[in-house]
Each structure stands twice: as structure tokens, then as C-alpha cells.
Amino acid sequence: MASSVLSRYLNPDVLSRVADRAIEPRGLVLGNLAGAHKSPLSGFAVEFAGHREYVPGDDPKHVDWRLYFTRDKYFIKQYEQETNFTAHLLIDVSASMRYGDGSQQKMLYAAQLATTLGYSIIRQNDKVSLATFDETLRGFVPPSNSLAQLHRMTNHLDEIEPVETTNIAPALSEFAGRLGRREIVFVFSDFLGDPEDLEAPLQRLRYSRHDVVLFHVMHHHEWEFEFEGMVKFLGLEVEDEFTTQTEDIRRGYLEAVKEHTRKLDEVCQRNRVECVPVDTSRPLAEVLIDYLNHRSRQNRGR
Incomplete structure (x- = not known):
């Protein structure tokens, strides 16, 4: 049962294309385990970086005595401060996320995208948590860097039935109150x-x-909005329906989507938040690789 659930959200072909791509935090991170990211803290979670000659005042405990016996000189072992980070995956499970068939359904696509991202993060020994929300937080899988975390996450996703309406702001505020230190928060939603x-x-x-x-x-x-002719539209979050000639509303609908996206982008830009548009008709691996490449370029430019 667990393996079949896992295979619903993780595609081996996609994993083979993205698993070795590092996901770096922006700036310094705070953590409590040895990892691959520079930390502002000192005195723990460090990796050996090299030697330098001893100078008066250096702490003798950092002297490399093996090197002393071979070179007859004092050398200090130097370390690069490192730590881990925690990434939180927040997935919208409101009723509007039910739209679409098969692998292009928004809920399933978002879950697969998040789970694949989570797998890559766990492989680099960083922690991942999962939260689901609609009008409020529906569930939470606490952070872990164990591969067993993927089973916990996918089992939770498989139990969720999207039925409630969307209300992202209160759920996001509630989740923000749970965070203490600097971490990464990924939110997957249609943002309706x-x-x-x-x-x-x-x-x-x-x-x-x-x-x-x-x-x-x-x-x-x-x-x-590539519909043709007369179409009946059914509400997913409201009990409503209407039938219309699609040509009559296409232009207005596309303008409304463009305006909504513009406002979302403006809110993100004001708060220095990255917004990644995702079309569920695109191969998931391409979407994730494009994002990781973009993130890597941004990090190198800092």
C-alpha cells in the first residue's frame, strides 16, 4: 500500500533528472545539524577546509598535531561553518484544486511537484515538512530529513479530499506563527x-x-481559456453553474486572469517573494528544472 501511494506522487524519470540538483537557501541559514550551507553561527556543525600556520593567540586545541610531527611546525586546522535548513511545503487542498483530469489535475500536480522537491531536499540531508490548507490548516507532517518522511507526506496527501473553499491568508498567517528561525517556505496554490x-x-x-x-x-x-462553442461551467467552491457561448466571455476572462496575475506579482515584488507560474500541461520535470536553474542563477548573482 505504501509503495503504491508513493509511486502516485514520485516519478522515477522525474527524480533522475532533478535529484542531483542542489537547493540552496538564500543567505545564511540557522540549523542544528551538519549540512551543506554556510551558517552565521560558530563552534559547531563545521567542515574541515584547510590549514594555516599557527600565530600566537590561536587556540592550541585547533593545532593539527599529526602535521606537526611530520613538518615540525605548528599548523591550525581551519573549518567552514556549515548547517542544515528546513523547507516547508504548503499545499492548497481547497475544492478549486480539483480542477483538471489525470496528471493535469491541479491538486495532484501540486502534490507531485512538492513531493519531488521534498525528495531532492532530503537527499541533501536537509529537512522537509508538509502542511495542507484550505480555509485553515488541515494537516501537518513535522520536519524530518529521513526518506521515511516521503511515505508520511504522501500518505497524508492521499487521505485529503478537497471540499472546502480557498482562504489562503489566514492559513498562511497561522503557519507563520509556528516558525521560529529563518527557513524556506514553498506554497503551492492556484491563489484564487x-x-x-x-x-x-x-x-x-x-x-x-x-x-x-x-x-x-x-x-x-x-x-x-481554450474552450469552443456553448459550454456549461460548474462551480467547485460554490453551488453555481452557468451556460455561455465561450467566444462571448473569452476576452474578458483572459483580461481578468492577466490582472489577477499582475496584482499577485506586485504583492510578491513588494515583499521580495518569488512567484513561479505553473501550467499543469507542462512536464513536471521541466517546470522544476527551470525553477532550480533560475534559483541557482539568482544565488550566484548575490
Whole structure:
């Protein structure tokens, strides 16, 4: 049962393309285990970097005595401060995320994207947590860097039934209150709602210096509105339906989507939050590789 659930969210072909790509935090991170990221702390979680000659005042405990006996000179062992980070994966499980069929369903695509990202983070010995939300937080899998975490995450995702309406801001604010130190927060949602409502929770996360990334997950139909003729539209979060000639509303709909996306981008830019548009018709590996390449370029430019 566990293996079948895991295979629903993790594709071996996708993993083979992204597993070796490092996910680096932006700036210094705080952690409590040895990892691969520079830390502002000292005195623990360090990796050997090289030697330098001893000078008066150096702590004798850092003298490399083996080198002394071979070179007859005192050398100090130098270390690079390192630590781990924790990444939090927040997935919108509201009813609107049910839209789409098969692998292009928004909920499934977002879950696969998040789980694949989580696998890559765990492989580099960093921790991952999972939270699901709609109007409020629905579930939480505490952070871990064990591969068993992937089973816990996918089992939780498989038990979720998207039925409630979307209300991201309160859920994001509630989650922000649980975070203490600087960490990475990835949010996967269609962000159907007023983008201005995200201002306060994003400000709170950024004030605490968390690295925040929003994955704006939408079905290709929602991005492009490629419907033809007379179509009946059914509400997923409201009990409503209407039938219309698609040509009559296409232009207005696309303008509304463009305006909504513009407002979301503006909120993100004001708060120095990255927003990644995702079309579920695109191969998942391409979306993730494009994002990781972009993130790597940004980190090198800092």
C-alpha cells in the first residue's frame, strides 16, 4: 500500500533528472545539524577546509598535531561553518484544486511537484515538512530529513479530499506563527482570491527573514481559456453553474486572469517573494528544472 501511494506522487524519470540538483537557501541559514550551507553561527556543525600556520593567540586545541610531527611546525586546522535548513511545503487542498483530469489535475500536480522537491531536499540531508490548507490548516507532517518522511507526506496527501473553499491568508498567517528561525517556505496554490489579502502574512514571513516561494499552479484551461462553442461551467467552491457561448466571455476572462496575475506579482515584488507560474500541461520535470536553474542563477548573482 505504501509503495503504491508513493509511486502516485514520485516519478522515477522525474527524480533522475532533478535529484542531483542542489537547493540552496538564500543567505545564511540557522540549523542544528551538519549540512551543506554556510551558517552565521560558530563552534559547531563545521567542515574541515584547510590549514594555516599557527600565530600566537590561536587556540592550541585547533593545532593539527599529526602535521606537526611530520613538518615540525605548528599548523591550525581551519573549518567552514556549515548547517542544515528546513523547507516547508504548503499545499492548497481547497475544492478549486480539483480542477483538471489525470496528471493535469491541479491538486495532484501540486502534490507531485512538492513531493519531488521534498525528495531532492532530503537527499541533501536537509529537512522537509508538509502542511495542507484550505480555509485553515488541515494537516501537518513535522520536519524530518529521513526518506521515511516521503511515505508520511504522501500518505497524508492521499487521505485529503478537497471540499472546502480557498482562504489562503489566514492559513498562511497561522503557519507563520509556528516558525521560529529563518527557513524556506514553498506554497503551492492556484491563489484564487484577492492577492492583497496575502500582503500581511507575506510581510510577517519576510520580516522573520524566511525565504518564501509561491508556485502559482493553474490548469492550461485557466491560463488560456481554450474552450469552443456553448459550454456549461460548474462551480467547485460554490453551488453555481452557468451556460455561455465561450467566444462571448473569452476576452474578458483572459483580461481578468492577466490582472489577477499582475496584482499577485506586485504583492510578491513588494515583499521580495518569488512567484513561479505553473501550467499543469507542462512536464513536471521541466517546470522544476527551470525553477532550480533560475534559483541557482539568482544565488550566484548575490
